[in-house]
Amino acid sequence: MHVSEVWRRSSRFLRVRSRVGLARTRKSVVPAVQMTICGVGGYAFAELVLGHQGPIFAATAGLVSLGFSREPRVRRVLEVGVGCTLGILVGELLILVLGHGLWQAAIILFVSIMLARFLDRGVVFTTQLGLQSLLVVLLPVPQSGPFTRSIDAVVGGVIALLITMVVPRDPRTEPRAELSALLREQAQILRESASAVEDTDATGAWHALVRARGTQSTIDAMRVTLSGSTEIASLAPAYRRHRDELAGLGDALSAVDLALRNSRVFVRRLASVLNNAALSESGAESIVAVLRDLGDAVDSLAAAVGERRSDGRDRLIRRARYELGDVATRMHPRLLHIQHLEGETLVVLLRPLIVDLLESTGLSHEDARDFLPDLD
Incomplete structure (x- = not known):
């Protein structure tokens, strides 16, 4: 194939991809702003107001609860938020009994997943509960105490829920x-x-x-x-x-x-x-x-x-x-x-x-x- 033909096709492909990407980016401004406010706002509230050191779970719980959606659904936000909080709480409770380690992590993860399936049939709920409990057992306990991470998760989930209720588009x-x-x-x-x-x-x-x-x-x-x-x-x-x-x-x-x-x-x-x-x-x-x-x-x-x-x-x-x-x-x-x-x-x-x-x-x-x- 001639070089000029390759260049012409490549240029056309790049132009199309650029237009599609720009259109997608414009439509993503609102959810991106919401996620930014949720993640940074949750972290700032837990750190500046509650005095927690490095409240990473406030940011992560808020982000995964809100998700990337132009119109986040309340049920989904609640489901993921509760899953995050329960996962962290279960992990912290089991750490007090079993301690830290790989075999403890395996037991805690298995128990968390089974508990999630007992509580709710949602796949997202199960995934979040298991993931958060695993992170809790693998990461070191913060200086402010073990259960501060559960509080951080609640903060993130509440902020995600507030954003969902206060900043929606016209539901009609x-x-x-x-x-x-x-x-x-x-x-x-x-x-x-x-x-x-x-x-x-x-x-x-x-x-x-x-x-x-x-x-x-x-x-x-x-x-x-x-x-x-x-x-x-x-x-x-x-x-x-x-x-x-x-x-x-x-x-x-x-x-x-x-x-x-x-x-x-x-x-x-x-x-x-x-x-x-x-x-x-x-x-x-x-x-x-x-x-x-x-x-x-x-x-x-x-x-x-x-x-x-x-x-x-x-x-x-x-x-x-x-x-x-x-x-x-x-x-x-x-x-x-x-x-x-x-x-x-x-x-x-x-x-x-x-x-x-x-x-x-x-x-x-x-x-x-x-x-x-x-x-x-």
């Missing part, structure tokens, strides 16, 4: 963005289904089904995100007023989860219907129109969920509810000019999906159900 931001993206994925599934019907393409329907199935991992991850946001809102004074809003997001997520499950049922049946060419031309046209209108309504709902201003969000939710309700009022085989059993089955399967989406706008099940025409 990430759940709103993720739920909005999930709704847009739902809209795309509906549009892919519409295209499959329009082209009488069973393979396209199967692709939509695969896409719908792929949303479950996103939903599970969202539940974790929402749980962390709820923890922050419960503990951080600045965000306690948002607890009801986060609860509403949780209800909306549950409704969207049901809608996506019903989407999978619908698309699976749709693929079978298309395989057997069981839809009439007029029935197919009606289903295509319904699916596309429903996709547009879900896009409106996604925009509403992602809106940051409450007044704009309320307006967009009303619009999305109107659009969903308009589709719901047409969900009767006769109104869609569908006469065959296979087409009627598709309409029946779409009805609960639309009800779930209406519930995600804040309606009760009964109010959402009232939009549907009675089947007679």
